Amino acid sequence: MPTITVQDGTEIFYKHWGPRDARPVVFHHGWPLSADDWDGQMLFFLAHGYRVIAHDRRGHGRSTQTDTGNEMDTYAADVAELVAALDLRNAIHVGHSTGGGEVAHYVARAEPGRVAKAVLIGAVPPVMVKSETNPGGLPIEVFDGFRAALAANRAQFYRDVAAGPFYGFNRTGADISQGVIDNWWRQGMMGGTKAHYDCIKAFSETDFTQDLKAIDVPVLVMHGTDDQIVPIADAALLSHPLLKHGTLKTYDGFPHGMCTTHADVINPDLLTFFEA
Incomplete structure (x- = not known):
């Protein structure tokens, strides 16, 4: 399996498909997933002539199961090392959910010439947790509940997330896919x-917040209005005004996992932004 070994010895797994002289697109997955969550997008953009890359964040997928460095500064540093190892230039970075935070944190710090555009899909910026400065955020008790459920029975917790709010499968009339649930788990x-x-x-x-303000390349912000994991009101609607060159595109009734459930809509919209 292709991996790089970053500064602290962690091995980062990545997929790397397509012509090496083509425009690179780097995909950043959400929690607690892996590069596999982007297979539908990677196949689509490979067919359109792009060079596509997706990595497993440290501690996720096939990368080292680290007990340290599981925070955004290190995540972004790992991305910078991968980008340097592959010598990616004028790349487009696409992040979903937690991966959107990773994109914002990396792109704000990237070497000149490394990044051409960025996309934040159902992304966590500017900040999820409720505080005095973010009164519309989710209470810390929500995330404490995530931690408790993970520690008590991670396997069941992950099954419940995938079968319920992540893809909107808990909504009346939802087109439920057991294969999608199983793949998430x-x-x-x-x-x-x-x-x-x-x-x-x-x-x-x-x-x-400061990452978003610092980004100086075009950024497309995409978010479903029925996102039950990262509610749009405290995410995309607040992130977009902070960007110097931001474009907001919302999707009525789409869930958090819309890249999977509505790839037929999301992929062409990404392509339009890439080629603009």
Whole structure:
């Protein structure tokens, strides 16, 4: 399996398909998933002539099950090392959910010439947890509940998330796919419990406000209005105004996992932004 070994010895697994002289697109997955969550997008953009890359964040998928470094500074540093190892230039970085936070944190710090555009899909920025400065956020008790459920019975917790709010399968009339549920569970269980536990703090409490303000490339913000995991009102609707060159695109009734449930809509919209 292709991996790089980053500064602290962690091995980061990645997929790398397509012509090496084509425009690179780097995909950043959500918690607690892996690069496999992007298979539908990677196949689509490979067919359109792009060079596609997706990595398993440390502690996730096939990367080292780290007990340290499971926070945004290290996640972004790992991405920078992968980008340097593959010598990616003028890349487009696409992040979903936690991966959107990773994109914002990395792109705000990227070397000149490395990044051309970015996309945040159902992404956690600017900050999820409720506080005096973020009164519309989710109470810390929500994330404490995630941690408790993970520690008590991670396998059942992951099954419940996938079968319920992640894809909107808990909505009346939803087109439920057992294969999609099983694939989400499979990816989650590949990763490390400690890393996943720590990542809850990383995605819920990191404040990406200054990252968003610092990004100087075009950014497409995509969000479903029925996102039950990262509610749009406290995410995309607040992130977009902070961006210098941001475009907001919302999707009526789409769930958090819309890249899977509505790939037929999301992929062409991404392609339009890539080629604009």
